[in-house]
Amino acid sequence: MVKIQVRNVPDDVALKLNEMAASKGLSREAFLRNYFLTLTTKKEVQFAEDKFGNLVNVLLERLEENNMVMEQCVHTMERLEDNIFERENGE
Numbered sequence: 001m002v003k004i005q006v007r008n009v010p011d012d013v014a015l016k017l018n019e020m021a022a023s024k025g026l027s028r029e030a031f032l033r034n035y036f037l038t039l040t041t042k043k044e045v046q047f048a049e050d051k052f053g054n055l056v057n058v059l060l061e062r063l064e065e066n067n068m069v070m071e072q073c074v075h076t077m078e079r080l081e082d083n084i085f086e087r088e089n090g091e
Contacts (some may be wrong), residue, residue, distance in 0.1 A: 004036075 011016075014028075021031035 015029050017031065021028045024031060026034070
């Protein structure tokens with residue numbers, strides 16, 4: 001692994017990093033390592049989230065279409081059932 005050293009970080013920034021790391025139960029080094037990983041994979045993660053979101057939207061559209069077709073089938077079956085009942089009872 002590569003070592004990265006950052007010089008001339010202002011004291012207030014270093015303190016804030018320490019607070020952020022401590023709030024997650026991490027050392028500053030571990031916190032920054034995680035942050036670097038997030039920073040460098042952000043674009044790929046966003047692409048995957050967008051792709052997943054699009055797939056979910058397509059799925060929802062198909063489900064809505066299927067529900068509409070099913071409702072039409074139920075109505076058609078109800079009409080057929082009524083017609084059969086009327087024929088059987090001579091109405």
